[in-house]
Amino acid sequence: MRTGYTLSGRYRIVRALGEGGMANVYLAHDLILDRDVSVKLLRLDLRDDPSTIRRFQREALAATELVNPNIVQVYDVGEENGMQYLVMEYVEGTDLKAYIKDHFPIAYQEVIQIMEQILSAVQTAHEHNIIHRDLKPQNILIDQNRVAKITDFGIAVALSEHSLTQTNTVLGSVHYLSPEQARGGMATKKSDIYSLGIILYELLTGTVPFEGETAVSIALKHFQSEIPSVREIDPRIPQALENVVLKATSKRPEDRYVDAASMAADLKTSLSPKRAGERKFTPVQDDDGETKVLPLSALSSAAPVAAEAATKADSKPAAKADDEETPQKVDKKGRKKTRHPRRRKFLLAGLVVLLLVAGILIGMALFRPQMTSVPDVTGRTETVAKSRMQDAYLSVGKVHKTASSKVKVNRVVRTEPRSGTQLKRETVVDLWISTGPKRYKLADYQGDSYASTAAKLEALGFTVHRESVHSTSVPAGKIMQQSVNAGERVVPSRTDITFTVSTGSATVTLADLTDKTKAQAQSYATNHNLNLAFDYAYSSDVTKGRVIKQSPGEGAVVQEGDEVTLTLSRGAESESSSSVDQFSVNVKIPFDNSDSESESDDSDESSSSSSSSASNLVQIYLKDQDHSLSTIYKQMTITADTSVTLPFTVASGKAGAYKVVRDGHVIASDSHVTKN
Known part of the structure; x- marks a missing residue:
């Protein structure tokens, strides 16, 4: 986009700031609020996908709810000439990737301070049930005061469906990908915890734990290989601090921290002398009930063993006595014909092998985890949703409340995991119940500037009208009266508000x-x-x-x-x-x-x-x-x-x-x- 272009008649492009796998970023000036902002334009090859556009808008609007000093604030979401754009707070500084490169090695205390800010932001997002999905140093900005701010909350979900075909994008993100995401599973809050552990690893060592020529090779290492020890790279790192990395990057999500706040609390005391003798963290190893498939070599070796056992059993005296009792036949010349037991031995050996294989197949059938699919209960009442879950052999966990402009009050907005996900039976599924459209409390705008007030309310979804009148006592452009009283809670998308605005003296x-x-x-x-x-x-x-x-x-x-x-x-x-x-x-x-x-x-x-x-x-x-x-x-x-x-x-x-x-x-x- 050329310099000087004014987006939607409001955001004048100043210069390009950078290009990413998903969007191009520009510095722009907000002509209404007179401030610098960052504008992200969705990449050209993603603009023709309706699902990507819907997710981009939905997730970006959800991110506007996140208020935290360590989260880049999202101001506006819009479209012009087919271009999807996002207007965000402009952070003057650099990203964490460049900061690590320029300042490594970083003092352990500073590493902890940076991570505490990042964890605070992630905790806020998780409390709003927003998962980042693409946490990496490139998405974390460090301003001139060394304040960390996370950007691109929720946008990564729009990229997830395209990442396998975008090599450069994957190579930038796969280094921080959780094992469950690498397997193609759904990203959860624990997935963000894993990515945070990799970021902490990089802050301490200056590099990522796994490298490879392709995204697939790196992803395989995430769920097959153990995280290298940071103390092998830097022996001065306390064991307690390494344990934070190990716990956050555990292969199994249940072995990781419960939430970002728990990780922050553990990290805060990791340099304490009281933890000097701490043992190395080792995840709890237990039987998770998964079926263990025997290798083919084990099956092929079982037959000779069984046959040998049967042969030895026939060579015992008891077998000989049994053989003597076998009737003997006489041929035409009067000679006796002896019946040898060799055929019987082969039959017994084959039977043993057959029984062994049958036992293995029966065991696999009995112990294989029974899978089920999460039913789609969107728009259903909580009672009906619970009944559907029981019918699908699933358990309902926590029931959360969330605002929704599309789903009626007391109806299910979504589930976690999402509908259609394959799960083991008796897995817990959380429900999100609608509290109706989100309501906004109107302020008293009398005396405020109409231009900035109207822009703010329109960004929230209000329909704003203007009536102009002359006034000798109120300056031009100031609001004299509003049609909806201050203090009222209304649904923005369903509310028209009219402002009486002074034009000054006629x-x-x-x-x-x-x-x-x-x-x-x-x-x-x-x-x-x-x-x-x-x-x-x-x-x-x-x-x-x-x-x-x-x-x-x-x-x-x-x-x-x-x-x-x-x-x-x-x-x-x-x-x-x-x-x-x-x-x-x-x-x-x-x-x-x-x-x-x-x-x-x-x-x-x-x-x-x-x-x-x-x-x-x-x-x-x-x-x-x-x-x-x-x-x-x-x-x-x-x-x-x-x-x-x-x-x-x-x-x-x-x-x-x-x-x-x-x-x-x-x-x-x-x-x-x-x-x-």
């Missing part, structure tokens, strides 16, 4: 107000949410009380709430006009936010009422030669303490007056305003 292109009366000008200002200020001047051309000029002028573009100054005519100047006093009075209008504070404490109030209470409506009345207290001189909206200058024109020796009304209440007045 713009107004001023009309020509010259020659308008004061009342006409005030009506225009009210309709367009403008504030008016008035000046006065004598004019012989413009009738008294009409507008001589305006500032800003006609055609100017202003914001709602802006102030426009109009100069009104006093009429023609007369001789008496010179005997007037002109002066100004400054008045401070305090802002009252008591309503806003009381409303913010009331969680049931809507955002619109909260927004309106964040400002005061102020009306000023003036009395002088040009104004009357019965009409509004100036109307304005304030959001903080504001000072205004009131101009007065009164006859010499006379007084003016003013009155200030805030939200319907008179807060200031003076009925005797003079020049001095």
Whole structure:
């Protein structure tokens, strides 16, 4: 993918970070949240397989539930032009494979610290019933602070069906493959434990335990050969630390650690002096009930032995006596014909061999483990599922609860092992029961940025709508109101949410107000949410009380709430006009936010009422030669303490007056305003 390409209109590709067996990785920049992210694009040869795509999306979405400082966070999953992509946290650093190569030998204490972080991440995943399936140093990142972070959780399952045909991919993963996976069995949590043991082996020795020219040869070694001793490579390694490797990499899953937490606890004390005399770990050897097939050489050697035994038995005196009692026949010449027992000996030997082979076949039939298949109980009730398991000679183990948007409440989502798996009879199978679709608790988004909030909710599955309104008190792009109340728990895929978003103040292109009366000008200002200020001047051309000029002028573009100054005519100047006093009075209008504070404490109030209470409506009345207290001189909206200058024109020796009304209440007045 070329640099500069914007994926889904949001993720701008910066540069390529690397190529893997399954996906290509790019550094990208999230244009909405303004942060660097890693983008993984599914490889071209995997994009045409519907099952791979479904698993890729399902497993990646499941991985978004994993919250752990040692797991690379998955932010988003999407598709564009047939390209399946995954958006993840960008970790600046290197992978563990390169880290081992650059820093080996690594101090034992640092090895333990790295493994403890990895085990913490795996434990979190296993608690969410997510198996990694492809744990290897290449999937573990080390950032600049030496914090380990596991990536590609769940993605490996999409690759498993193709790995046998992808040589390079297998060679990268088969070194860490558990014996049961190498045999073609299902990966379990114990399989991840095995891979962790191999990673610990590599941290301690700098190399993997098994090498080979092909993936098959390496896989064979995993279930046929014992793990080489790390102490033979480095004798300084304590026996307790080697025992962690040996137990984690036991051939039988039941001999390994119960979970990642148990392995972490054992690893934590492996350098303790108290464990200095610890013996080498040896898995418990017991009869697992499997049929032992005798080699063909054993069967072929049994016949001569049986024949020899029969011959010796016929040569004993008892046989001779028996032979003497055998009737004798006389030929035509009168000679006796003796009957030899050779034929009887061969018959007895053949019978012994026949009985021996029959016994072996009967033993094989009796002791061969009886196999059965896990029935498909998806969508069934727990009671029905248990009954089906009993019919299949299987036992139900733990019953887990899990959210599901596809399976009804109290119905089986899946089993572990999966349906169709061949198992010995009486094997334990765990059930996962649906609790219904996963619900999401909505927050209070009022005042938040619409762009980032909408992107987050849409990634979770919400359908988000926008309604835009003008506002003089809420900045553009901020959410003023939401259609679904904060605190409600809803199913994202079934929920539409509408946000009322501020576009800021609307713009107004001023009309020509010259020659308008004061009342006409005030009506225009009210309709367009403008504030008016008035000046006065004598004019012989413009009738008294009409507008001589305006500032800003006609055609100017202003914001709602802006102030426009109009100069009104006093009429023609007369001789008496010179005997007037002109002066100004400054008045401070305090802002009252008591309503806003009381409303913010009331969680049931809507955002619109909260927004309106964040400002005061102020009306000023003036009395002088040009104004009357019965009409509004100036109307304005304030959001903080504001000072205004009131101009007065009164006859010499006379007084003016003013009155200030805030939200319907008179807060200031003076009925005797003079020049001095």
